[in-house]
Amino acid sequence: xxxxxxxxxxxxxxxxxxxxxxxxxxxxxxxxxxxxxxxxxxxxxxxxxxxxxxxxxxxxxxxxxxxxxxxxxxxxxxxxxxxxxxxxxxxxxxxxxxxxxxxxxxxxxxxxxxxxxxxxxxxxxxxxxxxxxxxxxxxxxxxxxxxxxxxxxxxxxxxxxxxxxxxxxxxxxxxxxxxxxxxxxxxxxxxxxxxxxxxxxxxxxxxxxxxxxxxxxxxxxxxxxxxxxxxxxxxxxxxxxxxxxxxxxxxxxxxxxxxxxxxxxxxxxxxxxxxxxxxxxxxxxxxxxxxxxxxxxxxxxxxxxxxxxxxxxxxxxxxxxxxxxxxxxxxxxxxxxxxxxxxxxxxxxxxxxxxxxxxxxxxxxxxxxxxxxxxxxxxxxxxxxxxxxxxxxxxxxxxxxxxxxxxxxxxxxxxxxxxxxxxxxxxxxxxxxxxxxxxxxxxxxxxxxxxxxxxxxxxxxxxxxxxxxxxxxxxxxxxxxxxxxxxxxxxxxxxxxxxxxxxxxxxxxxxxxxxx
Numbered sequence: 001x002x003x004x005x006x007x008x009x010x011x012x013x014x015x016x017x018x019x020x021x022x023x024x025x026x027x028x029x030x031x032x033x034x035x036x037x038x039x040x041x042x043x044x045x046x047x048x049x050x051x052x053x054x055x056x057x058x059x060x061x062x063x064x065x066x067x068x069x070x071x072x073x074x075x076x077x078x079x080x081x082x083x084x085x086x087x088x089x090x091x092x093x094x095x096x097x098x099x100x101x102x103x104x105x106x107x108x109x110x111x112x113x114x115x116x117x118x119x120x121x122x123x124x125x126x127x128x129x130x131x132x133x134x135x136x137x138x139x140x141x142x143x144x145x146x147x148x149x150x151x152x153x154x155x156x157x158x159x160x161x162x163x164x165x166x167x168x169x170x171x172x173x174x175x176x177x178x179x180x181x182x183x184x185x186x187x188x189x190x191x192x193x194x195x196x197x198x199x200x201x202x203x204x205x206x207x208x209x210x211x212x213x214x215x216x217x218x219x220x221x222x223x224x225x226x227x228x229x230x231x232x233x234x235x236x237x238x239x240x241x242x243x244x245x246x247x248x249x250x251x252x253x254x255x256x257x258x259x260x261x262x263x264x265x266x267x268x269x270x271x272x273x274x275x276x277x278x279x280x281x282x283x284x285x286x287x288x289x290x291x292x293x294x295x296x297x298x299x300x301x302x303x304x305x306x307x308x309x310x311x312x313x314x315x316x317x318x319x320x321x322x323x324x325x326x327x328x329x330x331x332x333x334x335x336x337x338x339x340x341x342x343x344x345x346x347x348x349x350x351x352x353x354x355x356x357x358x359x360x361x362x363x364x365x366x367x368x369x370x371x372x373x374x375x376x377x378x379x380x381x382x383x384x385x386x387x388x389x390x391x392x393x394x395x396x397x398x399x400x401x402x403x404x405x406x407x408x409x410x411x412x413x414x415x416x417x418x419x420x421x422x423x424x425x426x427x428x429x430x431x432x433x434x435x436x437x438x439x440x441x442x443x444x445x446x447x448x449x450x451x452x453x454x455x456x457x458x459x460x461x462x463x464x465x466x467x468x469x470x471x472x473x474x475x476x477x478x479x480x481x482x483x484x485x486x487x488x489x490x491x492x493x494x495x496x497x498x499x500x501x502x503x504x505x506x507x508x509x510x511x512x513x514x515x516x
Contacts, residue, residue, distance in 0.1 A: 093358025096122025102350030
């Protein structure tokens with residue numbers, strides 16, 4: 001049911017015609033920019049999918065395609081949808097389309113910026129200005145002149161290098177909607193006086209262009225006070241804003257004879273210094289070390305606000321008794337007033353066209369739909385744009401420079417294994433530093449160090465106290481036996497012999513008898 005549906009397949013040259021319009025009074029062409037139908041070069045997406053491409057930068061381009069039959073939008077929904085792919089981005093230029101008015105000039109003249117159109121829709125960007133245009137041209141039934149109605153606060157255009165889908169819907173209930181990539185960006189009523197500038201219906205009243213402000217009209221709200229016309233006698237404009245503090249007293253140790261800064265006695269003249277070329281060498285100044293504990297140089301008291309200061313005298317002002325308020329010309333009935341009840345009912349449309357100037361080339365247009373069915377436009381977007389966008393998005397993501405994932409910092413054990421001695425020293429220093437300020441924080445932050453130090457302290461104390469305990473609890477060692485004299489040895493020998501020859505005791509005899 002589309003009035004116009006273009007995918008730039010074979011035969012596109014028969015449907016589209018580049019403009020050969022010439023500059024006024026010249027044989028030079030106004031539109032020298034070239035057009036081509038080709039596959040995109042940046043994130044190409046679907047293989048074999050071609051579009052209409054702006055080939056030259058910093059050039060005017062214009063091209064049109066006639067509709068098989070004029071589009072009549074009376075009491076119908078109008079849907080305009082197309083894809084834009086800014087392969088080189090967009091710094092300054094337009095990528096909008098126009099629906100051209102069906103009239104005699106459309107078929108008799110070359111397409112140009114003078115060609116009458118009904119709707120202009122699409123992205124436009126230059127510098128800080130970035131918006132999606134929606135301009136509807138309406139003819140005044142009173143004057144017969146056309147006026148462009150501009151959407152106020154249009155959405156920002158997508159200026160990435162992927163394909164972006166722009167959709168405009170004009171409904172028979174006089175509402176509109178703009179979608180970008182299928183999502184609603186702005187919607188409203190064409191009849192709202194604050195939505196378009198100027199509004200579709202002119203104001204009922206206007207200011208009388210022949211009215212002028214009366215000579216005796218007083219619009220000055222205040223006047224100088226006539227009672228206080230002269231400056232008071234005690235008003236001294238020469239009084240300074242600040243004065244030296246009269247209560248300030250020079251400190252007793254202030255030495256005015258000593259200079260606050262002196263020449264650096266250790267400074268030496270550079271060897272390559274040439275007095276004739278560089279001038280006389282002067283050593284740099286340094287703070288006088290004798291003035292570290294007291295002030296030096298000329299003493300001056302601190303400044304304070306001057307209680308007598310009043311500044312420049314200005315005559316006071318009072319309310320003007322003759323004040324009438326701001327003057328405004330009187331309102332009269334607008335002779336050009338009319339009610340535009342159905343701005344969505346456009347005049348017959350006979351063609352579609354791109355009339356652009358851009359600093360960037362390789363802008364690609366594709367899948368252009370003009371019709372009366374939003375459902376049909378959505379189906380086209382789902383089966384063409386969505387599929388293409390997903391492929392392009394994957395290509396764009398794959399082209400990004402790979403960012404190495406940050407490695408996790410080494411664990412405490414890994415740091416210890418790498419350099420156990422230095423690591424232990426550093427951890428101990430840090431623990432000691434924080435322990436002096438906040439012991440609990442130090443223990444929580446360095447639990448391993450705290451535990452190691454605790455074990456070390458317990459071990460040292462255990463060894464120390466164990467040694468002390470051993471020393472104090474041990475008995476004196478017995479004296480070594482004296483060497484027996486020869487007489488004593490003899491006596492012991494005789495005693496043993498006597499014992500051997502002695503009669504066994506009863507107990508011994510019994511034990512032996514039992515044994516035998």
